[in-house]
Amino acid sequence: MASGDGAPDDSGCHILHVDMDAFYASVELRDRPGLKGSPVIVGGRGGRSVVLSATYEARAFGVHSAMPMARAIRLCPYAVVIPPRHGQYAAVSREVMAIFRAITPQVEPLALDEAFLDVSGALRRLARRPAEVGQLIRDQVSELGITCSVGVATSKFVAKLASVHCKPDGLLVIPADGVLGFLHPLPVSALWGVGRQTGQVLARLGLRTVADIAHAPAGSLERELGRAAAAHLKALAAGHDDRAVVPGAQEKSIGAEETFASDVCDPDLIRRELLRLSGRTARGLRAAGCSARTVVVKLRLASFKTITRSRTLAEPTDVAQQIYAVACALYAAAGLDARARLRLVGVRATGLIPASAAAEQLAFGERPASWREAERALDRIAGRFGTDAVRPAILVNGGP
DNA sequence: TCTGGGGTCCTGCGGCTG
DNA sequence: TCTGCAGCCGCAGGACCC
Numbered sequence: 505m506a507s508g509d510g511a512p513d514d515s516g517c518h519i520l521h522v523d524m525d526a527f528y529a530s531v532e533l534r535d536r537p538g539l540k541g542s543p544v545i546v547g548g549r550g551g552r553s554v555v556l557s558a559t560y561e562a563r564a565f566g567v568h569s570a571m572p573m574a575r576a577i578r579l580c581p582y583a584v585v586i587p588p589r590h591g592q593y594a595a596v597s598r599e600v601m602a603i604f605r606a607i608t609p610q611v612e613p614l615a616l617d618e619a620f621l622d623v624s625g626a627l628r629r630l631a632r633r634p635a636e637v638g639q640l641i642r643d644q645v646s647e648l649g650i651t652c653s654v655g656v657a658t659s660k661f662v663a664k665l666a667s668v669h670c671k672p673d674g675l676l677v678i679p680a681d682g683v684l685g686f687l688h689p690l691p692v693s694a695l696w697g698v699g700r701q702t703g704q705v706l707a708r709l710g711l712r713t714v715a716d717i718a719h720a721p722a723g724s725l726e727r728e729l730g731r732a733a734a735a736h737l738k739a740l741a742a743g744h745d746d747r748a749v750v751p752g753a754q755e756k757s758i759g760a761e762e763t764f765a766s767d768v769c770d771p772d773l774i775r776r777e778l779l780r781l782s783g784r785t786a787r788g789l790r791a792a793g794c795s796a797r798t799v800v801v802k803l804r805l806a807s808f809k810t811i812t813r814s815r816t817l818a819e820p821t822d823v824a825q826q827i828y829a830v831a832c833a834l835y836a837a838a839g840l841d842a843r844a845r846l847r848l849v850g851v852r853a854t855g856l857i858p859a860s861a862a863a864e865q866l867a868f869g870e871r872p873a874s875w876r877e878a879e880r881a882l883d884r885i886a887g888r889f890g891t892d893a894v895r896p897a898i899l900v901n902g903g904p
Numbered sequence: 905t906c907t908g909g910g911g912t913c914c915t916g917c918g919g920c921t922g
Numbered sequence: 923t924c925t926g927c928a929g930c931c932g933c934a935g936g937a938c939c940c
Binding site for chain 3: 569570614615616617618696697698699700701702733798800810811812813814815816
Binding site for chain 2: 547548552553554555556570571572574575615697730732733755756757758759760761762763808848850852
């Protein structure tokens, strides 16, 4: 392995993982240069909000993303807290993705701030080596006023670990013959699919490093983790990952959820929230050109116990009124105690099919054309005047 | 320590069907 | 007609990722 400064053997390393450094915070700093060098945290200020992103100055105090904001402020009381501007991050993300796509069409975005690139075609066209393409991307991204880290390897999994390893503002090539040397000393938590729970199981088995997993008997892993997870970890620990970069992968579900500022037990309030979330979900479906066959309602109790209930429809839909009706039925069927306090409700649509295919299916049945046309008209108004410009009457006088 | 919001994937169970 | 079985699908829950 080698840094971009040397001359690493990057032959065959056609996969790049590009990851923006502290993306949301970097965008904020770019737009407010006076804050450069200060600890900055992006996130809500509400009692239940969490850290979305933090500058490296804030991270030095132990702050990290997904940490409860109250705790982050205790750790770093002088941090500047900035409420998130998701629209701005999405706009910068589009610029970044455009840079990637100008290099290669083989771009698989993972989130707003990271993507896999397969540059095998671009190497021939640009007559450059993989590490040089990685550096070219870093140079072009830096012109947007933010930095990124690039991992260069023969597989997605190793490229991603490499980009994490060289953060911030770095480039790391893992040559084909250096994969095991790079992977094996890493802790098991570096592997995809190893979180807190799996990490505890592995620790119980005495497995702490990737090398331990590579040498562990498959049988004991299978007994503890199940066949699929065991095979997955064994393959990764051996450096095997043959997944291709898939541009424009279709999403499998679309949904919305909301945590209440304080726990709620009033069923009317919960149904109002279900209506709002059904509307957001249906708008998401229409924006993606999809209809959904299954509606899932998620209810999280004050105790943090989470209940989900789902129902598959006779015909796919992208209509909020239909989703809302099912969501209410599922909420009622969950049979919660009248005193049960909820901290979160969510609505999700799965079993997605293209809206055009759904329209063909609906042609044989009764078509809820009036609601669909009405909601499409609302989409057009929202597109011009914002999503708050028009909403159901029940939601007009203050929400839950 | 007191846990957001958007997702994906896997497992286990039960019902249905051939 | 009944039984056993396999395969599929729907459903619920959990773990994980960014």
